[in-house]
Amino acid sequence: MPEKSSSPRKVPLTKGNVGRKPSEKKDVAEVSFTPLYVSSAAVAVFSVLYYLLTYQEGGTETFVPVGLTTEKKVHEVACSTEYAKEPFHDCKPKRCARVVMDELVAKSEASHLRGVAERGLALGGGDGGASILDLHSGALSKGKSFINVYRLLETISENIFTEEDFRVYRNVKSKIHVAIAKEFGVKPSALFLTKPTFFSRMNTKPATTVHDEYWHAHVDKVTYGSFHYTSLLYLSTYGEEFSGGRFIFVDKDVNRTVEPRLGRVSFFTSGSENVHFVEKLVEGERFAITISFTCDPAQAISDPVLPTK
Numbered sequence: 001m002p003e004k005s006s007s008p009r010k011v012p013l014t015k016g017n018v019g020r021k022p023s024e025k026k027d028v029a030e031v032s033f034t035p036l037y038v039s040s041a042a043v044a045v046f047s048v049l050y051y052l053l054t055y056q057e058g059g060t061e062t063f064v065p066v067g068l069t070t071e072k073k074v075h076e077v078a079c080s081t082e083y084a085k086e087p088f089h090d091c092k093p094k095r096c097a098r099v100v101m102d103e104l105v106a107k108s109e110a111s112h113l114r115g116v117a118e119r120g121l122a123l124g125g126g127d128g129g130a131s132i133l134d135l136h137s138g139a140l141s142k143g144k145s146f147i148n149v150y151r152l153l154e155t156i157s158e159n160i161f162t163e164e165d166f167r168v169y170r171n172v173k174s175k176i177h178v179a180i181a182k183e184f185g186v187k188p189s190a191l192f193l194t195k196p197t198f199f200s201r202m203n204t205k206p207a208t209t210v211h212d213e214y215w216h217a218h219v220d221k222v223t224y225g226s227f228h229y230t231s232l233l234y235l236s237t238y239g240e241e242f243s244g245g246r247f248i249f250v251d252k253d254v255n256r257t258v259e260p261r262l263g264r265v266s267f268f269t270s271g272s273e274n275v276h277f278v279e280k281l282v283e284g285e286r287f288a289i290t291i292s293f294t295c296d297p298a299q300a301i302s303d304p305v306l307p308t309k
């Protein structure tokens with residue numbers, strides 16, 4: 001996965017429930033087996049059953065399942081304090097949340113972008129479990145490092161990308177921009193696209209560099225620096241094209257998952273109220289786009305355009 005600069009991605013922080021063994025999970029089984037009272041035995045049986053049920057759930061609840069089609073599902077969270085010192089009063093989060101929308105982006109647009117991801121990533125591809133393509137900078141995973149896809153394209157006579165690809169990309173980005181601005185009460189003109197904004201392809205191959213370790217819990221604001229709002233557009237479907245690979249919010253009480261599906265948009269405030277990670281893939285390939293927004297005009301990037309040969 002890309003870095004905010006060219007240095008290797010910092011291994012993100014881990015927190016709360018991530019990596020807990022069942023024995024370390026919620027303390028729900030403090031059962032007292034006092035044989036004198038039937039009621040105690042009943043409580044004990046109930047507690048053991050409760051523990052077993054909780055154990056099977058693994059302390060994880062599904063926030064948005066793959067089978068649900070939701071116009072909008074919102075989970076409010078208390079904002080972390082890290083926004084307090086920042087300027088950007090007309091843009092930085094006043095309330096924090098995670099939002100999932102299945103009808104914002106058309107399936108045809110998501111399918112089109114899936115094609116762009118496949119065509120672009122076919123020109124490179126990392127050795128490990130995660131590859132990225134950034135249409136803004138041209139960064140494309142290749143082996144253990146990155147190449148510039150636009151420089152590569154200068155040497156190829158074939159046209160890999162079209163005007164239409166970039167038009168769809170910009171249109172989708174604009175829809176998400178407007179939706180985030182509306183949800184968080186920000187004027188669209190006070191919110192800017194920022195980097196890195198990139199396609200990702202994940203598979204079951206073991207990581208060969210730290211860039212490939214997508215499964216660490218992290219805070220986007222810390223990992224990428226400029227982010228205030230993170231969005232993800234999923235380009236493939238959990239349970240159909242891959243298993244594992246669910247997106248997981250790490251919360252104190254329980255982990256909450258978003259199951260990716262083609263065309264699903266998930267966006268959230270980028271601070272430590274939204275620690276998250278992607279589960280390791282078990283099978284198949286998973287495609288997504290991370291589209292990032294900042295309140296800092298100095299960190300803004302322009303929309304990508306098809307380079308002329």
Ligand SMILES: O=C(O)CCC(=O)C(=O)O
Binds near residue numbers: 290
């Ligand atoms: O692909 C995803 O679901 C999340 C990726 C992510 O956490 C990131 O790009 O920072």
Ligand SMILES: [Fe+2]
Binds near residue numbers: 218219220276
């Ligand atoms: Fe992230």
